Amino acid sequence: MAGIEKALERQRTLMASDEYQSHMKRALIEAKRAGAFGEVPVGAVIVSPEGKLLAVSGNRTREFKDPTAHAEMVAIRTACEVLSSERLVGCDLYVTLEPCAMCAAAISFARLRRLYYGTADLKGGAVEHGPRFYSQPTCHHAPELYPGLFEQEAADLLRRFFQQRR
Amino acid sequence: MAGIEKALERQRTLMASDEYQSHMKRALIEAKRAGAFGEVPVGAVIVSPEGKLLAVSGNRTREFKDPTAHAEMVAIRTACEVLSSERLVGCDLYVTLEPCAMCAAAISFARLRRLYYGTADLKGGAVEHGPRFYSQPTCHHAPELYPGLFEQEAADLLRRFFQQRR
Numbered sequence: 001m002a003g004i005e006k007a008l009e010r011q012r013t014l015m016a017s018d019e020y021q022s023h024m025k026r027a028l029i030e031a032k033r034a035g036a037f038g039e040v041p042v043g044a045v046i047v048s049p050e051g052k053l054l055a056v057s058g059n060r061t062r063e064f065k066d067p068t069a070h071a072e073m074v075a076i077r078t079a080c081e082v083l084s085s086e087r088l089v090g091c092d093l094y095v096t097l098e099p100c101a102m103c104a105a106a107i108s109f110a111r112l113r114r115l116y117y118g119t120a121d122l123k124g125g126a127v128e129h130g131p132r133f134y135s136q137p138t139c140h141h142a143p144e145l146y147p148g149l150f151e152q153e154a155a156d157l158l159r160r161f162f163q164q165r166r
Numbered sequence: 167m168a169g170i171e172k173a174l175e176r177q178r179t180l181m182a183s184d185e186y187q188s189h190m191k192r193a194l195i196e197a198k199r200a201g202a203f204g205e206v207p208v209g210a211v212i213v214s215p216e217g218k219l220l221a222v223s224g225n226r227t228r229e230f231k232d233p234t235a236h237a238e239m240v241a242i243r244t245a246c247e248v249l250s251s252e253r254l255v256g257c258d259l260y261v262t263l264e265p266c267a268m269c270a271a272a273i274s275f276a277r278l279r280r281l282y283y284g285t286a287d288l289k290g291g292a293v294e295h296g297p298r299f300y301s302q303p304t305c306h307h308a309p310e311l312y313p314g315l316f317e318q319e320a321a322d323l324l325r326r327f328f329q330q331r332r
Binding site: 061062064065066067068073077080081084085087100101102103104105106109110123124125126131132133136137139140 | 227228230231232233234239242243246247250251252253266267268269270271272275276289290291292295296297298299302303304305306
């Protein structure tokens with residue numbers, strides 16, 4: 001219970017923080033932009049330990065014709081290029097949707113400090129669902145998790161996108 | 167039991183096939199080359215439905231300073247570029263080591279038909295170990311699996327590499 005209380009306290013502090021809100025809002029803008037280009041509307045942002053924006057990306061699987069070009073993957077690769085390092089120690093990732101197994105593992109390999117995400121992904125998520133990657137004995141680094149923030153906005157974007165495609 | 171018998175039969179047929187052997191040998195050469203450049207020695211090859219070599223890569227995480235540049239990922243991205251498609255339907259991937267969660271999911275997203283791999287990865291594998299990605303309800307496409315082929319050669323490469331680094 002002490003762990004849950006601590007997590008809830010952290011979340012309350014964060015929700016009141018302008019910095020947090022601006023990064024997740026930026027991820028939502030990227031998600032919207034991706035949707036406008038026919039990509040599944042998911043957006044991601046990576047921030048340095050000093051609060052500097054290192055990378056911003058939406059899903060780009062269609063544009064790049066690359067099944068690995070999820071928003072988180074493109075953002076991680078960009079941030080690594082910016083820092084000229086294969087580790088993003090102390091950096092935080094904001095993404096509008098619960099990461100899949102590919103992205104959850106890449107976040108772990110990059111040693112990202114915190115993972116903020118919007119809405120849960122029942123069908124493809126790998127944090128709270130399916131493989132629950134960060135709880136596996138084969139996971140050697142897990143970020144601090146901040147799920148469910150701006151959840152409604154992120155979920156609405158996805159729902160509208162898939163409704164229009166039906 | 168019928169399933170296992172069928173898998174063993176498939177494996178026996180394959181082991182006798184020159185084509186299969188040459189692709190896995192090529193993956194082993196790429197693994198060796200990666201090791202010579204200080205990368206963890208893992209190699210991967212992707213072959214088209216017609217048996218044409220589409221992509222060949224070793225691990226390149228250090229060279230590219232990119233934690234996502236596992237051999238399988240680089241090979242998938244290259245093959246998608248070659249075919250100008252985000253799906254590799256009917257294509258097969260040969261890799262010297264059991265894929266991790268990131269690569270297992272990318273293989274699924276790319277709709278690869280068959281996954282041949284060398285040695286099991288107890289610490290980081292996600293096919294037989296940890297997340298067992300292809301058995302999860304959140305996995306929407308699983309390749310046909312051919313594990314344990316050229317197992318000894320692939321394992322020897324890794325063992326020698328890590329012994330030299332101690």
